[in-house]
Amino acid sequence: MAVQTVASTSNPTVDLGPAAALSCRECGHQVPLGPVFACEECFGPLEIAYDFSAYDTEELRKRIEAGPANIWRYAPLLPVPADVADKPNINPGWTKLVKADNLARELGVTGGLYVKDDSGNPTHSFKDRVVAQALEAARAFGFTTLSCSSTGNLAGAVGAAAARAGFRSCVFIPHDLEQGKVVMAAVYGGELVGIQGNYDDVNRFCSELIGDPAGEGWGFVNVNLRPYYAEGSKTLAYEICEQLGWRLPDQIVVPIASGSQLTKIDKGLQELIKLGLVEDKPYKIFGAQAEGCSPVSTAFKAGHDVVRPQKPNTIAKSLAIGNPADGPYVLDIARRTGGAVEDVTDEQVVDAIKLLARTEGIFAETAGGVTVGVTKKLIESGVLDPSLTTVVLNTGDGLKTLDAVAGTGLTATIRPTLDSFREAGLA
Amino acid sequence: MAVQTVASTSNPTVDLGPAAALSCRECGHQVPLGPVFACEECFGPLEIAYDFSAYDTEELRKRIEAGPANIWRYAPLLPVPADVADKPNINPGWTKLVKADNLARELGVTGGLYVKDDSGNPTHSFKDRVVAQALEAARAFGFTTLSCSSTGNLAGAVGAAAARAGFRSCVFIPHDLEQGKVVMAAVYGGELVGIQGNYDDVNRFCSELIGDPAGEGWGFVNVNLRPYYAEGSKTLAYEICEQLGWRLPDQIVVPIASGSQLTKIDKGLQELIKLGLVEDKPYKIFGAQAEGCSPVSTAFKAGHDVVRPQKPNTIAKSLAIGNPADGPYVLDIARRTGGAVEDVTDEQVVDAIKLLARTEGIFAETAGGVTVGVTKKLIESGVLDPSLTTVVLNTGDGLKTLDAVAGTGLTATIRPTLDSFREAGLA
Known part of the structure; x- marks a missing residue:
């Protein structure tokens, strides 16, 4: 991979591994690594610029595969020191990529459907x-x-x-x-x-x-x-590809709150391509919102480049950001990759939570209901191709949003006798 | 490892890998593998008898290490077919063994303290x-x-x-x-x-x-x-030893409900020793109960071999079995290994939940409060040796027993101003 242009702005006292500088996403202005987040020139968002020039593809792959079963296996691609795994941290990641064959059957997906289940993280969210x-x-x-x-x-x-x-x-x-x-x-x-x-x-x-x-x-x-x-979200892209056997998925459905996660997943996929760790082939990224907070989806459908803020009103509270900072970048990525941004009603969110639980035994947060619900809707409308390999993100845990499915309950009440059991038609 | 004596009782239609028969824990009577649980001769509990005779230690170790990041890496040691990992299941296990240095400092453990955190399982319990x-x-x-x-x-x-x-x-x-x-x-x-x-x-x-x-x-x-x-609990023993670098811990603290988990952890450790996967050296197993349901602890302290049933009254509801089926076996194991069985009050359970959360960022179910609380008590009473490698089990997730820590709340309430912030002493 070519060396990224990094100005002579390095901060010699800070060891964050391959992170070389902060670079403005809008104007490209670079500053040394530090606790700053907005460009001093244009107020654009600052991102990490890396120096990956020293990596040999196959050596890097081996190093990753020999790493710990958490995000630090990707330390060579993250703004962290090389010995990060030895420091006290909660060590998230390497969550399950579940082959969701039952859900695929219900949705008519034939090309392979996977759920990246981030409820397995230490505090049960991405x-x-x-x-x-x-x-x-x-x-x-x-x-x-x-x-x-x-x-x-x-x-x-x-x-x-x-x-x-x-x-x-x-x-x-x-x-x-x-x-x-x-x-x-x-x-x-x-x-x-x-x-x-x-x-x-x-x-x-x-x-x-x-x-x-x-x-x-x-x-x-x-x-x-x-x-x-924000760079932490890149690890979702890395894990999905490695867990697919170092292959890119064809389609990926990502929830949108600020939009940062989606943009960083795209960044992660691009890095893997440039580093030669996966084949360079097209993929489509789809964004998912709840109808009650759908500023990006609304802009996408209207063909706008700017996102008009909304006042959120949805049960998907972890996605309820009415003025998403990375909204315009999400629109870019969805359009560039041939994806889309779609939204579902709260009722569809609840139905999708139950659908995922019933088919795959995964109890998702409302945000997971949003992605599964949007996947279903996009298949029904012919936007998402069911013959392609598709990954859907579940970013949180149903135990944290029990209220959303509070209507779920007993399917029968009986006396403790076999007669009562038979009468209820349970035999 | 020597072939275990298996009568000519095998059931040729059932492929459960190395499981050869069911054997009575009391009288040794064997029957073919089937959905039965009590001995027809003496009503004792039936256990799986295995044939591990074909295994070479180093080949087995390599096979395990190359296996999936879940309990099926131990398929050669479990009553499951060899291709179990390809069948749809929820694939639990390979949960984190957290080196708990902060907790160790608070408890005065110098020999290495680890928390086996089973809240990372798919539905967040063992x-x-x-x-x-x-x-x-x-x-x-x-x-x-x-x-x-x-x-x-x-x-x-x-x-x-x-x-x-x-x-x-x-x-x-x-x-x-x-x-x-x-x-x-x-x-x-x-x-x-x-x-x-x-x-x-x-x-x-x-x-x-x-x-x-x-x-x-x-x-x-x-x-x-x-x-x-019941054999599923053996995987806790396997994982702990493998995660310690194929070493036995010196001491292990296990919660007691029916007592089955503790007896199977002992069985798993014994198997690893006999198979040569770990060194043959002494280890101590400690059982942990809540005072409000402490029939095994009571029997242990009184020097009894039988367990007198109790009516449970404790916040540790997942451990509240007043008449634990495997109680006598737990007493045997605690005494044979030089361990002990201890109990803590509900107040100590809550304190221990908060202690574990505050020191290691792990939010445990009440059962985890019981094991951490008992560990603390056993160190203070000199029964557990703080200079030895110690593993404490957390078998569930705090999100499922939020009521236990319902008293936890805001540490301050302020107006949204810097003056109010300073007045509250937060700067």
């Missing part, structure tokens, strides 16, 4: 991948507090990772969050601060804190550590 | 291991319905495994179970039958059903498939 990356950046930059604003999965992932790595954690949430979610975030023993206000107020406050001396030493995983954090 | 085994036996015996009585983890594991393998499932629960648990069991789409009565009534009814023609074709995972089901 957020462990991105937080594990942010933690390594926080360590490299000498931060001592790991922080975020959250209403769900992210709070648990940050709390757990900070606990294990010996960081202080401080998670900000709206003060009136449901008690169950508070418990899940609080159990790891870090600071859990309720903000008197809504989620927008929480985020506004966090931005203020980052710019204030009071925020010194604080790594906000998805703000000042965002360029590192 | 039950997936035993159900996956029972499913293969059900397949071998031509059953079409997978069943159990349950009030929790087992229901989800059976529902998920049956869904994926294309079996009908029918799970029996008390009709007045909490709604959250009903949802977790119902989502997989099988029959979920509420019995008008308590858990004892449910079990009594299931026993009746097994003896009735109405129960034909039904595999009750922990009744008529129990000898196969």
Whole structure:
């Protein structure tokens, strides 16, 4: 692979492996690795620029295959030091890629259908991948507090990772969050601060804190550590291809919240192609949203390049970002690869959660209902080709969104006798 | 390893790999492999007798290491056909063995402390291991319905495994179970039958059903498939040793419900020694109970060989078996290996759940609070040696027993301003 152009901006005190600099996604301006996230020239988002020039394809493949059963097998492709696996972290990843033959039959998929089931991560969502990356950046930059604003999965992932790595954690949430979610975030023993206000107020406050001396030493995983954090999603692409026997899938269905995950999966697939680890062939990326928060889907269908913000109103709360930062990039990728962006109703989300559980024994979060539901819809409308190898992402765990399927219950009630059993028609 | 004595009782139509027969644990009487669980001679429990005579140690080790990242890597040591990994199952196991250095520091363990974290299984408890085994036996015996009585983890594991393998499932629960648990069991789409009565009534009814023609074709995972089901726990022993680099731990702390898991872990360790896969050296097994259901611990401390049943009253509901079938065997093993059986109060269980979460980022079910709490207590009383390598089991997931830590909550509530932040002392 050709050396990426990296300006003489390297920061010699920071060892983040192959990460060479931060590069603006819009204007290409480069700055040294550091806890910054917006370009000083054009305010565009900063991304990691790597130097992969030293890698021999087959040596790299062997090194990966001999690595640990977690995301650190891909350390040579991530902004982490080479010895990352020896440091205390929650070590997510290498989750199951389930061959979903029962679901394929129901949906009429003949080309091979797979579910990448990220509920197997330590805190049972894909957020462990991105937080594990942010933690390594926080360590490299000498931060001592790991922080975020959250209403769900992210709070648990940050709390757990900070606990294990010996960081202080401080998670900000709206003060009136449901008690169950508070418990899940609080159990790891870090600071859990309720903000008197809504989620927008929480985020506004966090931005203020980052710019204030009071925020010194604080790594906000998805703000000042965002360029590192976001790279964690590349590991989904790596794992899917390696688990398919170093093959690209033909089609992949990804949920859209901020859109970052989808763009990084595309980045990961492109890297594997350039490094020669997979064949260079076309693939299509499909984005999935809930109808009650479908700004990207709406823009895609209207043929727009810009995404008009929406006020979210859906049970798929982990995807409910009304103004998705990476929305325009998602539109680019869906169009460039020949994919699409589609949305489903909350009722279809619930039906899809049950469909996946009934066919494959996988109990997904609402976000998994969104991807499975969108897959079904795209097959029915002829947009997704059922004769091609297709991977659907489940990024979270049904135990965290039990309310969504609260209507599910007993199929029969009987007395403890065989007569009653027979009367109920269960024999 | 010497050939185990196997009578000419083999069942030629059943291929369960190295499993050769069923053998009575009490009198040694052997019968062919089949869906039976009690000795026809003495009513003792039947166990699997294996023929491991053909194995070469180093070939076996290589075969295991090249196997899949789930329990089927140990197929040569389990009652399953050699091609088990190709059949639809939920493929549990190969969960993380977490080096718990923070917890070790808090407890004063210097010899290496590890948590075997079975919350990483598909339905987030160790039950997936035993159900996956029972499913293969059900397949071998031509059953079409997978069943159990349950009030929790087992229901989800059976529902998920049956869904994926294309079996009908029918799970029996008390009709007045909490709604959250009903949802977790119902989502997989099988029959979920509420019995008008308590858990004892449910079990009594299931026993009746097994003896009735109405129960034909039904595999009750922990009744008529129990000898196969129970073997799933051996995989915990195999994984711990392999993950330690094919070494035996010095000490291992195991929760006790029926006691089956502890006895099978011992069986698994003994097999590894006899097969030459680990060094033959002493190890100690410690059993852990909640004070509110501590029949085995009570018997151990009193020096008794028999276990007097108790009426359970503890938050550790997944361990609340008042009359544990394998209690006497647990006493034998704890005494033979130089271990012990201890119990902790519900308050200590909650403290231990929080301790594990705070130190290692692992959110355990109440059963995990029991093992961590007992480990702490045994170290403080000088029974467990902190200078030796110690493994503690966490067999379930905190998301399923949120009520236990419901008191955990916000550490501060502030207005969304930096002044309010500073006043709260969070800077």
